[in-house]
Amino acid sequence: MATRRDLDGPGRADESPAQIVQLNALVVMQIIKQCEELRSLGEHAEGYLCGLLEAERLEITYAYPSLRGETTDQEADDYSDEMNRRLRQQGIDNMVVGWYKSAVFGSFLNREVFEAQYAYQSAVEESVVLIYDPVRTSQGLLTLKAYRLGPEIMNIVKKDGLEFSMESVRQAKINVETLFQEIPIRIKNSHFVNAMLSELEVIAPSPNKRPFLDLSTSNILEKNVGLLLEGVDHLLSENAKLTNHQKRIQRLQSDRIRIVQRKNAQRQAKGEPLLTEDEINQMFPRPFPDSPRADIVLTAAQVSQYCDKIGQFSAQSLSKMQMAEALQGKLKDSSAAFVSAIHKEVQPNQ
Structure with missing residues (x-):
């Protein structure tokens, strides 16, 4: 490459x-x-x-x-x-x-x-x-x-x-x-x-015909919502793993503090100086394990993209529905006016 x-x-x-x-x-x-x-x-x-x-x-x-x-x-x-x-x-x-x-x-x-x-x-x-x-x-x-x-x-x-x-x-x-x-x-x-x-x-x-006013949402919205639900479930499971990891870190920190306090109490009883920072680091050479973040960041990005897709598709569908309702309302008004005019013409003849 x-x-x-x-x-x-x-x-x-x-x-x-x-x-x-x-x-x-x-x-x-x-x-x-x-x-x-x-x-x-x-x-x-x-x-x-x-x-x-x-x-x-x-x-x-x-x-x-x-x-x-x-x-x-x-x-x-x-x-x-x-x-x-x-x-x-x-x-x-x-x-x-x-x-x-x-x-x-x-x-x-x-x-x-x-x-x-x-x-x-x-x-x-x-x-x-x-x-x-x-x-x-x-x-x-x-x-x-x-x-x-x-x-x-x-x-x-x-x-x-x-x-x-x-x-x-x-x-x-x-x-x-x-x-x-x-x-x-x-x-x-x-x-x-x-x-x-x-x-x-x-x-x-x-051809000049274009289905711009097609009100059917087919199965795109349903599929995106299903994928969004799967992404949210995965995100919740990753958050649960992160919460358990943080609890484990807190337990390790509490254990280390308890061990250091016990050692210092023993040294104090013997009249010896307390443990220094370097001595504590020598007792616990391994740092606390950090939690991997890649999966949860990628899942959050994928969920965000699903939300954007659903928002765009819903906005287009709502715009079409509002336009269709407005046209349908005008059509009803014109039809009612036409029927009223016909009745007015028929009544004098009778």
């Missing part, structure tokens, strides 16, 4: 990572094709992203799938090296600048994605992960987002490892917004592709 030194040019060493991700239309089609093929088999798709870095833009020009099934790290590295060699022979950008993954309803904030993205960013700082939602895309809304770990969480993991502590999270003020940063995406077509799309629009224009 490429390192940051491979990407750095003159004056690039101290600059911030790329602030926008530019995708070729070919990359989007490659990702959609593989994700849809594996979705029909009930599997999630993953793969590598190749491209280059220009100024503050990360340009992704090619994507290819990763090995399916259980593979070792050596097999995955050999496969990636062989693919990069073949791409280089064809004159295609072969520098790995990230990876992609399919995730239904945005369910991607877990330890597997966190560890994989940390590994990519450790090698190439500008690396991103593209999350593709096949369900939303099948409904006519292309859902493809780019994420990168925030600099605060990268520094914590470099310092404390993947099992970072609660104290480190508190000091760095890590929250669900700074865990994964969303990077804007721009899809770019060549002039030939734009010309072809313009010609197709003339030859076979798309």
Whole structure:
């Protein structure tokens, strides 16, 4: 895999990572094709992203799938090296600048994605992960987002490892917004592709009918609520583990205080000086075990994302319902006025 030194040019060493991700239309089609093929088999798709870095833009020009099934790290590295060699022979950008993954309803904030993205960013700082939602895309809304770990969480993991502590999270003020940063995406077509799309629009224009006022919520809201409940249950179980860990720490602290007080009482009875701080540290060389914080932070971030999805979907549905009620009220008023006018015309004739 490429390192940051491979990407750095003159004056690039101290600059911030790329602030926008530019995708070729070919990359989007490659990702959609593989994700849809594996979705029909009930599997999630993953793969590598190749491209280059220009100024503050990360340009992704090619994507290819990763090995399916259980593979070792050596097999995955050999496969990636062989693919990069073949791409280089064809004159295609072969520098790995990230990876992609399919995730239904945005369910991607877990330890597997966190560890994989940390590994990519450790090698190439500008690396991103593209999350593709096949369900939303099948409904006519292309859902493809780019994420990168925030600099605060990268520094914590470099310092404390993947099992970072609660104290480190508190000091760095890590929250669900700074865990994964969303990077804007721009899809770019060549002039030939734009010309072809313009010609197709003339030859076979798309119908003007759009289901903008479709009031059915299908099963999206129900599925998101179910995922939210599962996330909240997991969060409660993690909080229970954290509470039990804190109680264990309090018991250990009480035991240490009791032992020190007993030792000091014995030394005082013998007329000896009390235990010093260094002597106490020698008696208890092992520090108190700290609680791992990664799982609870990731779960809280996933629950927050479910809440945002439900809020967006509910707001759209409520807006449609209010518009439909207003139109229905006006329709009733116009119908009543029409019927009243007919009655007025009929009565004089009688």
